[in-house]
Every structure is written in C-alpha cells, then in structure tokens.
Amino acid sequence: MAKTKSTFVCQSCGAVLVRWVGRCPECNEWNSVVEEQVIESGTHVRPAMKDGAAPTPITDRSQPAPNRQGTALTELDRVLGGGIVPGSLILIGGDPGIGKSTLMLQISHCVAEAAGPVLYVSGEESFDQTRMRASRLGTLSDRLLIYTETSLDSVRNQIKKDDYALVVVDSIQSMYTPDLAAVPGSVSQVRDCANEFLRLAKGSSVPVFLVGHVTKDGSIAGPRLLEHLVDTVLYFEGEGKQALRILRAVKNRFGSTNEIGVFEMTEAGLREVPNPSALFLSERPKGVSGSVVIPSVEGTRPLLVEVQALVGDTPLASPRRTVAGINPNRVALILAVLEKRAGAHIADKDVFVNVAGGVKLDEPAADLAVAVALMSSLLELPVASDIAIFGEVGLAGEIRAVDMARARVAEASKFGFSRCILPKSCAADVREGDIEIVPVNTVSQAIDVALDR
Ligand SMILES: Nc1ncnc2c1ncn2[C@@H]1O[C@H](COP(=O)(O)OP(=O)(O)OP(=O)(O)O)[C@@H](O)[C@H]1O
Ligand SMILES: [Mg+2]
Incomplete structure (x- = not known):
C-alpha cells in the first residue's frame, strides 16, 4: 500500500506549503489554502515532452512550419488568431450551462469532417447524453469518437494509440490520476492532469482543448497556474437568460487577445453572429x-x-x-x-x-x-x-x-x-x-x- 502524505496547496496561486495558514504567503489570498493527500512514491516523475529532443537551431527548416487548422466557425478562428495551432493546449472556461460542451461538440464535428478523427473525452456526461446533444446539433459523424472516461492514464493511452486531429477534454476538473490521493477537481489533481495534457499536446502535435469550470468569482477553477500553463485561455460569456454568447481570448500565445467571437444559442446549437452591430x-x-x-x-x-x-x-x-x-x-x-x-x-x-x-x-x-x-x-x-x-x-x-x-x-x-x-x-x-x-x-x-x- 502506497504511503500518503498531507500537503497544503493554495487554490489561488498553486503554492505548496508545509502547514495550513489562513493567508497564503505567496499571493496574500485569505482562506485559499486547502489540505490535500499526495502519494509518496517515485512514480510521480514525468518524462520529457518529446523523446530524444535535442537543442535545434531556430533557423532549422527541416521541419515544416505547422499549418493552423481552420474550423467552419469563423468567429472561433478569429479569436484563436486564425485557426487551431497544432500541439496547442487551449483552456476554455465559462459559467455552468453557458454552452461549453455545445461549442466543443460543434468544433469537434468541424475538425472531424475536415481533418480526421477527433477524441472527445467526456468525463461528466454519459455517451447517450452526448449523443443526444450531438443529434440535436446535427454534429453526428463517424470520425467523432466519444470516450467516457475520467482516468488520466486511460485517456493518455488512448491518445497515444491513434492519430487524432483534435482531443477535447470535458472537463479538466473531472480527470484524475491515481498518483495523487487527492479527489478529482482538487488543485493538485487539476494541475497534474493539465500538465500531462500539455506534455501530450506538445509531444504529439495534437491540439488539446480543456474545458474548465469557473468559480464564483469568475476565474477558472483550480490554481491560476493553469492559466500560465496553457497556450490560450478562452472565456465563454453570456448575460443571464439572453441567447447572446461572447467568446473572448484572455491569453493567446498565437494571436491577439482583443478579438471576440459572437454567437447566439439556438435549439440547433451555437449560431455565429457575423454582424453583431445589427x-x-x-x-x-x-x-x-x-x-x-x-x-x-x-x-x-x-x-x-x-x-x-x-x-x-x-x-x-x-x-x-x-x-x-x-x-x-x-x-x-x-x-x-x-x-x-x-x-x-x-x-x-x-x-x-x-x-x-x-x-x-x-x-x-x-x-x-x-x-x-x-x-x-x-x-x-x-x-x-x-x-x-x-x-x-x-x-x-x-x-x-x-x-x-x-x-x-x-x-x-x-x-x-x-x-x-x-x-x-x-x-x-x-x-x-x-x-x-x-x-x-x-x-x-x-x-x-x-x-x-
Ligand atoms: N433544446 C434546447 N434548445 C435551446 N437551447 C438549449 C437546448 N438544450 C440546451 N440548450 C442550451 O444549452 C445550454 C447547455 O449547454 P452545455 O451543456 O453545452 O453547457 P456547458 O457550459 O457545457 O454546461 P456544464 O457547465 O453543465 O457542462 C443550456 O443552458 C441551454 O441554453
Ligand atoms: Mg458541459
């Protein structure tokens, strides 16, 4: 039986502390430190992003520059800076029920039709639920593979098994790794799983979308570290019961953060609003x-x-x-x-x-x-x-x-x-x-x- 040890982690900045304190000494946030159980073993060491990676001159042209993958949603492509960059890790956050899974299914369908198989990891909803939504949205495709799984190891193996054009993880809070004794959704689980998806994305050049929950104060649940870790952070916003949805990039390593995408939520899914002024x-x-x-x-x-x-x-x-x-x-x-x-x-x-x-x-x-x-x-x-x-x-x-x-x-x-x-x-x-x-x-x-x- 593996030995576990208590650690104390700040939910705000991700700092690891030896004992509980009321105020995090790193970010000065009150009541943000929680206790988590971590397994004491050597298994927690992760391999490098890419096997055998060596220093390479920046002018090296032997590897062609990757092309961005466009989706049929031009509003999304503009927010991303012109399409999905291969190997990028994109975090999308938003209030409950705002339409994150809907948007992800629509993107997955576009990419599946245009580029190849898409792995949609559904950690929150059953296969039937996802299929019902997909048939309402008209996004049924043989190349869209739904994988209802929450274990990081199984998802990792699945990603390595096949050549996917895109991987969607809905949501990062539902994933867990047995290397940590902490419950899914806890700071260390979220951080560790996100780190693993970063490695998978960079190592295999498959773009990965992570869906993230938003806390009461509006930031993505889990440590803020998650926002530093990923390439792009998108927020999906909407006002109360209105159908209008705005997709905003708050961080983007591959484009401007000023762009917004405007959508309208309808029964058949998110419809682009190319002319928001009207x-x-x-x-x-x-x-x-x-x-x-x-x-x-x-x-x-x-x-x-x-x-x-x-x-x-x-x-x-x-x-x-x-x-x-x-x-x-x-x-x-x-x-x-x-x-x-x-x-x-x-x-x-x-x-x-x-x-x-x-x-x-x-x-x-x-x-x-x-x-x-x-x-x-x-x-x-x-x-x-x-x-x-x-x-x-x-x-x-x-x-x-x-x-x-x-x-x-x-x-x-x-x-x-x-x-x-x-x-x-x-x-x-x-x-x-x-x-x-x-x-x-x-x-x-x-x-x-x-x-x-
Ligand atoms: N039949 C329908 N007609 C119109 N809109 C619908 C219909 N079914 C669902 N919706 C819209 O879709 C939203 C739910 O979308 P979705 O499940 O993608 O949200 P989510 O952000 O993934 O939620 P969660 O945080 O629970 O995962 C509902 O709030 C509603 O606005
Ligand atoms: Mg959802």
Missing part, C-alpha cells in the same frame, strides 16, 4: 433620452454598441452610481468633467449607466458617448437616432483622438447613420462618404450638437 442595435428605443450609439472597436473589428444612461433625483443621502459593462472609474471621471466643464448639476443625482446586450466596453473612445448619454438623460433631450458618437474625454473637457477612426465611421455609415461626432484631430483620417462628419474639440461642443441645443 443585433446590438435591434432593440434600441428611438426618441428616448439617454441612449447613444458608439462605434467601438473590439480587436480589429468595429462594433456598434448602444450606451444607455439614466440620471434622476435620489431619495438617498448619498446618490447611487450603478454601472454595467464599462469601468465605473471612467464613468466617475466623466461625471466630474461634466460637472466642472459642462456646467451640469449631476453630483446629487442617481446615475445608472449600462451597455446594452451585455457587451463590455473598455476603451477610452467610449467616453464621449457616455458623456452625451448622461447629459441627454439629465436634460431629457433625446439624441437624434441617426447620430453615432466616439472620442476620449480629457480632464480639461477636451476631446482627444482615438485609433481606427476610419473603420468606426465606415461601420456607422454601413448601418445607416448619417452623422458622426468625433474628435477634431481624427477628422483628417476619415473619408467623408454618405455620412456627415462633425468634428468637435470640447465635450460641451459635442453635447450642443448631439442634443441640438
């Missing part, structure tokens, strides 16, 4: 104060998004400031600028700001749209529905240039907007076509034009 604007109220459209940019793609503000008298001693979809500090800064530079009396009002459709805006180009939305609601004056607005607001009330002005204006023009309020310094970059360009220098000027004062 979707985001579809429910926009016309002639109502506090609503402004901003041509924002996510990665390389312009996206029209509606910013909504509601400013009202407060019954409370300290007025509420509730913000969703945008940095609250940025909104506080804009409120201060409006108070000081545009003569607005807003400090004693309740302020609510929301970005419609559950989109997150984190670029300064959204400042001016937020400022105008706030003033529109405060003064009860609607912004004309054919105006789009973007620009960064400075502390002196000046409007500063932002990048990709031309792409923003083009997107607004494509969706039938006939006027665009933008920073004066950007006006020279923009080609005037069907859309009227209104360059502004100050936030007051923008408010006057937008609210037709």
Whole structure:
C-alpha cells in the first residue's frame, strides 16, 4: 500500500506549503489554502515532452512550419488568431450551462469532417447524453469518437494509440490520476492532469482543448497556474437568460487577445453572429433620452454598441452610481468633467449607466458617448437616432483622438447613420462618404450638437 502524505496547496496561486495558514504567503489570498493527500512514491516523475529532443537551431527548416487548422466557425478562428495551432493546449472556461460542451461538440464535428478523427473525452456526461446533444446539433459523424472516461492514464493511452486531429477534454476538473490521493477537481489533481495534457499536446502535435469550470468569482477553477500553463485561455460569456454568447481570448500565445467571437444559442446549437452591430442595435428605443450609439472597436473589428444612461433625483443621502459593462472609474471621471466643464448639476443625482446586450466596453473612445448619454438623460433631450458618437474625454473637457477612426465611421455609415461626432484631430483620417462628419474639440461642443441645443 502506497504511503500518503498531507500537503497544503493554495487554490489561488498553486503554492505548496508545509502547514495550513489562513493567508497564503505567496499571493496574500485569505482562506485559499486547502489540505490535500499526495502519494509518496517515485512514480510521480514525468518524462520529457518529446523523446530524444535535442537543442535545434531556430533557423532549422527541416521541419515544416505547422499549418493552423481552420474550423467552419469563423468567429472561433478569429479569436484563436486564425485557426487551431497544432500541439496547442487551449483552456476554455465559462459559467455552468453557458454552452461549453455545445461549442466543443460543434468544433469537434468541424475538425472531424475536415481533418480526421477527433477524441472527445467526456468525463461528466454519459455517451447517450452526448449523443443526444450531438443529434440535436446535427454534429453526428463517424470520425467523432466519444470516450467516457475520467482516468488520466486511460485517456493518455488512448491518445497515444491513434492519430487524432483534435482531443477535447470535458472537463479538466473531472480527470484524475491515481498518483495523487487527492479527489478529482482538487488543485493538485487539476494541475497534474493539465500538465500531462500539455506534455501530450506538445509531444504529439495534437491540439488539446480543456474545458474548465469557473468559480464564483469568475476565474477558472483550480490554481491560476493553469492559466500560465496553457497556450490560450478562452472565456465563454453570456448575460443571464439572453441567447447572446461572447467568446473572448484572455491569453493567446498565437494571436491577439482583443478579438471576440459572437454567437447566439439556438435549439440547433451555437449560431455565429457575423454582424453583431445589427443585433446590438435591434432593440434600441428611438426618441428616448439617454441612449447613444458608439462605434467601438473590439480587436480589429468595429462594433456598434448602444450606451444607455439614466440620471434622476435620489431619495438617498448619498446618490447611487450603478454601472454595467464599462469601468465605473471612467464613468466617475466623466461625471466630474461634466460637472466642472459642462456646467451640469449631476453630483446629487442617481446615475445608472449600462451597455446594452451585455457587451463590455473598455476603451477610452467610449467616453464621449457616455458623456452625451448622461447629459441627454439629465436634460431629457433625446439624441437624434441617426447620430453615432466616439472620442476620449480629457480632464480639461477636451476631446482627444482615438485609433481606427476610419473603420468606426465606415461601420456607422454601413448601418445607416448619417452623422458622426468625433474628435477634431481624427477628422483628417476619415473619408467623408454618405455620412456627415462633425468634428468637435470640447465635450460641451459635442453635447450642443448631439442634443441640438
Ligand atoms: N433544446 C434546447 N434548445 C435551446 N437551447 C438549449 C437546448 N438544450 C440546451 N440548450 C442550451 O444549452 C445550454 C447547455 O449547454 P452545455 O451543456 O453545452 O453547457 P456547458 O457550459 O457545457 O454546461 P456544464 O457547465 O453543465 O457542462 C443550456 O443552458 C441551454 O441554453
Ligand atoms: Mg458541459
């Protein structure tokens, strides 16, 4: 019988400690240290990634550069930086029921049809459950092999046995190795299994997708170490009961992390939304104060998004400031600028700001749209529905240039907007076509034009 030993592991940073402490000395997180049992044996030593690997000159061309494997889902390919890189380890996290397994089945089907057999390791759901889902999604394929297994050793042997085009592990928390006495899903099990999949991916050049659960605070369950270990970390997000799903790369060794993929959840699975601007604007109220459209940019793609503000008298001693979809500090800064530079009396009002459709805006180009939305609601004056607005607001009330002005204006023009309020310094970059360009220098000027004062 193998001897086990107690170790203490931080769930947040993965630090291994000799005794339990209330606060991890490595990452200073409270209550993150848990006790785990580990088998004391020499079996825990893992072999190298590739047998007989030797130092190789970086200019060596004897091995051709691998080609990315495209999937039929262009939204996904863009987030990955142009397709799946052979031998990459990709972690995909998301809330329960958001559609991780659905997305994985759809990807598996695409790759199985295009490139070869795909091993779908299902550690959480039975074969029948997975098959039922696959037939609902229309992703039945002879080359899609479902393997209901949770033992790391069996999965490793299976991967080595055949030449797979892709391996999906759903989920990493359900895998376990008997080398550790800890239960599946514990920090050491998750870390060890992920390490083994890293070795398998790099050693065999098969791309591996790991599905990861998300904890209450929104990070992927298990040590943060997991995010360092993998090549790409994707988050699959969605708002409450809405059908909209956004796939976001938070780390990518093979591409930009600014790109997003937009999907809609339907009965037949995830449907790509190649034109999210139309979707985001579809429910926009016309002639109502506090609503402004901003041509924002996510990665390389312009996206029209509606910013909504509601400013009202407060019954409370300290007025509420509730913000969703945008940095609250940025909104506080804009409120201060409006108070000081545009003569607005807003400090004693309740302020609510929301970005419609559950989109997150984190670029300064959204400042001016937020400022105008706030003033529109405060003064009860609607912004004309054919105006789009973007620009960064400075502390002196000046409007500063932002990048990709031309792409923003083009997107607004494509969706039938006939006027665009933008920073004066950007006006020279923009080609005037069907859309009227209104360059502004100050936030007051923008408010006057937008609210037709
Ligand atoms: N018949 C259906 N019609 C429409 N949508 C459905 C249907 N069945 C399931 N769904 C959607 O699929 C979602 C579940 O997807 P899936 O099982 O892929 O999620 P998951 O992220 O893998 O969940 P878990 O964390 O439990 O593994 C449901 O929340 C629902 O939105
Ligand atoms: Mg699932």
